[in-house]
Amino acid sequence: MASASIDTLDFRGQPAISLATASGARAVVGLFGGQVLSWKPAGGEERLYLSDSAVFDGATAIRGGVPVCFPQFATEGALPRHGFARNRAWAVRTRRTGDDFAMLALGLDADDATRALWPHDFDLELTVLIEDSRLELELEVTNTGTDDFAFTAALHTYLRVREVEESRLEGLYGSEYRDSADGGKLKRDSGDALLIEDETDRIYHAVQRPLLLREYDRSLGINAEGFPDVVVWNPWETRCAALPDMAALDFRRMLCVEAAVVQNPVRLAPQAQWWGRQTLVAL
Numbered sequence: 001m002a003s004a005s006i007d008t009l010d011f012r013g014q015p016a017i018s019l020a021t022a023s024g025a026r027a028v029v030g031l032f033g034g035q036v037l038s039w040k041p042a043g044g045e046e047r048l049y050l051s052d053s054a055v056f057d058g059a060t061a062i063r064g065g066v067p068v069c070f071p072q073f074a075t076e077g078a079l080p081r082h083g084f085a086r087n088r089a090w091a092v093r094t095r096r097t098g099d100d101f102a103m104l105a106l107g108l109d110a111d112d113a114t115r116a117l118w119p120h121d122f123d124l125e126l127t128v129l130i131e132d133s134r135l136e137l138e139l140e141v142t143n144t145g146t147d148d149f150a151f152t153a154a155l156h157t158y159l160r161v162r163e164v165e166e167s168r169l170e171g172l173y174g175s176e177y178r179d180s181a182d183g184g185k186l187k188r189d190s191g192d193a194l195l196i197e198d199e200t201d202r203i204y205h206a207v208q209r210p211l212l213l214r215e216y217d218r219s220l221g222i223n224a225e226g227f228p229d230v231v232v233w234n235p236w237e238t239r240c241a242a243l244p245d246m247a248a249l250d251f252r253r254m255l256c257v258e259a260a261v262v263q264n265p266v267r268l269a270p271q272a273q274w275w276g277r278q279t280l281v282a283l
């Protein structure tokens with residue numbers, strides 16, 4: 001068996017790190033945005049959606065993989081949409097491999113450009129861990145300044161699906177959600193599985209259970225800790241056609257299931273820390 005490895009590579013013209021385990025699990029993480037761009041469990045296929053027309057220019061947010069939204073989710077405040085962490089170059093902090101895992105930690109600190117948008121000092125660390133059939137992403141936020149700050153955040157995970165209309169997302173039964181595709185109305189999920197048959201843009205509040213994304217021949221377990229909310233997004237036909245960095249029919253190949261903290265922003269005192277984690281398990 002090959003041994004675990006961590007290497008630097010050029011991914012569509014941008015610096016990235018590849019991770020591999022001895023059993024053959026693989027991931028690619030781009031430094032721009034601290035963004036996981038690819039994940040293949042051992043012996044398996046790609047599980048993340050990355051648009052073929054995503055822009056890799058070191059400035060534009062990348063359509064696909066796992067964008068990090070910080071310090072603002074979507075348009076929840078006055079900052080650019082989804083904050084600025086997805087548009088910044090992150091730095092490599094730690095690389096580690098073992099018999100059955102590969103782990104990478106990337107970091108992002110405040111600088112003059114972030115302070116011009118958001119006047120706070122912070123430290124972000126994203127840890128990416130792959131094992132046989134598992135991808136674990138942990139985002140840690142530290143307030144390194146002298147005043148309190150509040151933030152919303154998400155791991156905006158783009159899952160690859162064979163056909164979105166034949167996928168079922170289980171585990172949201174009974175959860176309250178804000179329906180952004182229907183004027184922000186508050187609703188409650190009442191089906192035993194969420195089927196995607198139209199534009200879907202929902203923020204589920206305080207989800208207690210792990211989720212299961214079922215396809216006809218495979219499933220994916222999705223678990224979150226620290227992130228109380230779950231966002232489910234598919235732009236469907238009309239909105240997808242309007243996205244310049246996504247092919248017209250690609251809404252059929254993806255579903256965003258995001259670990260988020262939106263409903264109740266996190267407030268951090270100086271030196272305080274918060275963390276949230278999303279774990280995907282290929283089944």
Ligand code: TA6
Pocket residue numbers: 061074081082156180201231233256258
């Ligand atoms: O997480 C869902 C969402 O906030 C949607 O409203 C949707 O427009 C999306 O994110 C993508 O945002 P982006 O700025 O990456 O085009």
